[in-house]
Amino acid sequence: MKNKISNAVLMRLPRYYRYLSDLLKNGEDRISSKKLSEIMGLTASQVRQDLNHFGEFGLQGYGYNIQFLKNEIGKVMGIDHPNSMVLLGYGNLAHSIIKYSGFKSKGFTIKAVFDRSNKKCGTYIDGIPILPLNELEDYINNNDINIIIVTIPKDAAQNIISNLKVSKKIGIWNFASTDLKTPSNFVVENVHLSESLMRLTYKLWGENKIQKRS
């Protein structure tokens, strides 16, 4: 019995899920660790080690059943649960998240949007109500919300999160470029776009440039 998967595995898990989904769509029904490792650019050994963290998903001499494996990984990642989300901030990024349709099919629902601006409040976007910020805490507590998507600037975000009184477990999907400080019942996943862009420029400009006087 293992209690926690390593961060290295967690970073790869959703990618397995995506490849398995694609294989299913192509009508495949089984795959070996060797083939899967080839299309994903890993080693077969690593694939087997990774999948073995959770249980015995494969069958000797056969490989893995793709549908079963996909489901199991989905369960491990918690996307078999419905997840109800609210958006904190209604700017352009929030708008594009609302308009992105890919989440719905995986059980993610955006229930409400909270914005500072009184002009926007009271209206709806795609059937989702835009509400005033001072109703956020009550809304979370009364509508089994478990995810807050943060798309407002970092100082405002930290301020609001710090003052939230919520006792259940809450996930924060954080697009603000800061490391939010949260109470222990919060978990945070960051999407730091500007850091991602810097990693790209490193790959463009930095790779052959590093040298240390020796």
Next chain:
Amino acid sequence: MKNKISNAVLMRLPRYYRYLSDLLKNGEDRISSKKLSEIMGLTASQVRQDLNHFGEFGLQGYGYNIQFLKNEIGKVMGIDHPNSMVLLGYGNLAHSIIKYSGFKSKGFTIKAVFDRSNKKCGTYIDGIPILPLNELEDYINNNDINIIIVTIPKDAAQNIISNLKVSKKIGIWNFASTDLKTPSNFVVENVHLSESLMRLTYKLWGENKIQKRS
């Protein structure tokens, strides 16, 4: 002399840059590896090891000069170069990237947007021309573009990238949920939002659930 920093270090570098920027804004001018490690949640040892990949940036008995260190890390990541970008696709996500102002100050400029829809072509958004897809290749070759931001669906994205004839080094900032296959003069940095969201649900639902029959 070291030629390449490890991926683990690359993942941390932009975060150093962000913390150093914040420290500068607060009027600080020097910091020790111990203090920096405390505010970033790392060990002092790791900070010194990380920074030593690039040169001797510190001074015994003193610590690191924040402005100097920030500049040097900026250089390592290549953000001292101007970067000219084009957007591939003009949907809601592309719109929010255009509207996001944070990049400009770091030398990133969006030069043009390319979209399949003929209705949009010929118009401007915030002074940026929206052009037809068939002009993409020429535009990249003639306007020292070095970054393509991909915000169109994966199949269309792969198709267009596969057929691009460009010989200079190009970076792709990929928001499509696929691992793009590219020629060797391309480098890719992925922003897989749905994978990020799954890591969040893992933190919410998965952490205490994993068990293997033993």
Next chain:
DNA sequence: TAGATTGTTAATCGATTAACAATC
């Protein structure tokens, strides 16, 4: 059965941490 392929242990590799001499 024979071939294929897993699950798992052992070996290797790489990244993190600890320790301390060098030196500002």
Next chain:
DNA sequence: TAGATTGTTAATCGATTAACAATC
């Protein structure tokens, strides 16, 4: 100078790869 703190080597830890017995 004495105290502070780096740069760097050595020790530890963890993740990846290799190997192979188990078994479908």
